[in-house]
Amino acid sequence: MSSASSDDDMPLARSNGHISNAKISAADDRALDKSASRARPAPPGLSIRNGPVDDDSMDVDAATNGTKRKSRSSIGKAVNYKDDSDDSDGAPLAKRQKANQKTEADSDDEPISKKKNGKLPPSISRTSVVDESDDDEPLGTKLAQRKASIEKSAAKEAKALQAKAKKATPKKAIKDEDESDDEPLAKPKKRLSNGASASANKKANGVKKEEPESDSDAPIAKKAKKAAPATKAKAAPAKKTPAKRGSATPKKGKSEEPGDGEEEEEEYRWWDAPKKEDDSIKWTTLEHNGVIFADPYKPLPKNVKLYYDGKPVELHVEAEEVATYFGAMLNSTHNVENPVFQKNFFRDFKDVLKKTGGAKDQNGNKVDIKEFSKLDFKPIFEYYDAERVAKKNRPAAERKAEKAERDAREAPYMYCRWDGRKEKVGNMKVEPPGLFRGRGDHPKTGTVKKRVMPEQVTINIGKEAKVPDPPAGHKWKAVQHDNKATWLAMWQENVNGNYKYVMLSANSSTKQEADFKKFEKARNLKKHIDRIRKDYQRDLKSDVMADRQRATAMYLIDKFALRAGNEKDTDNEAETVGCCSLKYEHVTLKEPNTVIFDFLGKDSIRFYNEFTVDRQVFKNLKMFKKPPKEDGDDIFDRLTTTQLNKHLSSYMEGLTAKVFRTYNASYTMSQLLQKLPTDKKMTDAEKLKLYNDCNREVAILCNHKRTVGAAHETQMEKLNDRIKGLKYQKWRTKMMMIDVDPKMKKKKGAEYFELDPDLDETWIHEHQAFLVEEERKKITKKFEKENEKRVAEKERPLPEKELKERLKVANELEAKFKKENKSKKVEAEGKSPTVEKLENSVKKLEERIQTLQLQSADREGNKEVALGTSKINYIDPRLSVVFCAKFNIGIEKVFSKTLRDKFKWAIESVGDDTTWEF
DNA sequence: AACCCTACTTAGCATTTACGAA
């Protein structure tokens, strides 16, 4: 082994600290084995738990890496300005970080660390995670267990697919035939296996489109055809409900377009259209009206001022505007109390001040603003806040009128004409100026995001189209006619120099089509996955370090759905990582084969997981961490995402790391859905729960989190109290039966009348008091309201006596409860109560209880898992359509309006066909 | 290979709207 030092190596992947040897000798491998002979490895793939972390690993580095430009400074420093006091006291903050923060970030809309959720400084996370881990464990473990079986089926399936492919080579015919019937010009270019044709149309825009070649199921319209067979298939275009589906071709003139009549638009069903010759060309004609700019700044009224050192100051309007950016967001303590945010803001604020002649006091004397802490934005905040409240409380009619006016103003920008079709624009508004809110500990958070001027905006539009007029007195930066691009307008933002694009919305044909292709590509991976897996298993032992690293990375991406992990500019962005950019301190190894990942991923969301892995993977990671590597060094020092993706694309055209996430998410979902009990007779709520459970597993796989709101705990309690209340009511109702017919006790058995174990006497007393109180409140409120009305109508208000009289009802209720408690009997309520009626109410109550309990469980499970992201981006929507068909539940229960639009292609192409498979 | 440029998807939180219980 010997030559362990790095200098004798070949060119480095990244020159950042320590590098591993290019080659691995057999002795190197053996050495790793020896050191870890004890203990039998657990079977791979089991997630052990989602547990705590201790600080150690994370803040060490500091000293070590001055090496390159990778200032890792922030790692040790952490964001928690607000919390650093606790840091030192080490007090048992114990228990839920969320809660803590809540209290700490007092009243603010979002706790500081929330967002950093994972990202908390280690000192806090240690305490905080403790109890969470318990929660998460079962889910994680379950998921991991299923994973093994899921993978097995994947391999089986892949083999089957390949076998099938061998037998029947030309497969995609179905569609082509069908289509050329319908569509004279359909001349779909056939293409052979991978790669071959790629280069041809590739260069165009660098967009190299993958073109899913899912043979057997390429034509999305296939099923539809089947349903409405042969001939012309001009059946009614499917209406909103997925129930009936049929036509493959849209009916002329019969527009789905609701409303404004003026223009009947025919829906474009791209999935029925012939395949494009060259899909790097996105359009041939494109018309639009440009973008909407932010409203100009409206100066504050004279009496609202920024204060400095206790005194109001005069500002140039430009400086005032910047001050309002800060003032308006005072409620977001999370930002406003962040020292980096303050620092960046203050720097920029001082710049405008300097540029605009500084601040003056009431007498026109210069005020030198040099300390942030002396600035007081409260008056500004209060002004905006009041305005906001006022706006909300305006009469409905007024609000409506305003909305109508706004809509009318925006209407021209809402849609564009894309190849002659009307398509919705996604974000036609240029982002307004403000303060940049970077996530995690972004070094530039708080920086002023400047107003975008037309001079910065480039317009992309068809050659023949009329170029939209820029606002009066302004010009566009440029106008171009690039039909390989899908954007209508673009500008560069000043904070990070990022490009911002105006594009079509998710329900437009281009986006839908792109979405479809994404999922087809992922489905296509099914055919290659077993070979890929076999190969990387083999390469885990390669003696070429680069290959071994690549294989290991592939393993992680495949099994744990890690993101690719492109390199980032560490000086100017928050420090987050993905697979290829994992660092020494993000991976902790526990013999014999447990790996603990702890790092901040996209959006600074924490990824914390303990996994058991193949022994070889464990050994490799150990090797990649071998001294002299230390904190701050890359684990995969001979691997970049580019290399990885290049390798992947050798298996399948267009295959990249991110496809694995789509594939694994959709595949997992499909497996889970298939396992669902088919037993019918479920209520919609129960079906939905099943669906959401599957969805949740996928979300967990993808580590999609959300912050549990300050309110969660309270809401949960409330909900549970409501459930208990209903249970109590149920019990009372049952007792009434005995009152009506004493024989019931015998008939139903004593058990029937037992009190739910959830309820105890103390609680009941409390609850009764609560009910009485509620009743009082209700009565009082009603009384007051009536009086108000009388006053308004110039009548004499009702006397207090009347209120007292009315409150007697509540008193009676109280007395009744007392009596019940004493006698252990409940008098039947209502007029002419019968056992039957009572039984009915019991049934009703039981139903309500069940619904609420489901809801409660669902919500608790979802507490910090965000289902939406995977539903929107990762789970093939056709799976959901099939689920709904199979379980006979409306698609609208699962997809919101926007999602139904976005996934229109899926809904219409699958219809009620339950045989579609991912 | 490293860098920059470009363009597109994915992501969580904020704000608005819809909806269900009272």
Added chain:
DNA sequence: TTCGTAAATGCTAAGTAGGGTT
């Protein structure tokens, strides 16, 4: 009907990924 909450939508930041250039 009204109110308060949950769901839907809006917003924009933060990723991935590919190409070109040096």
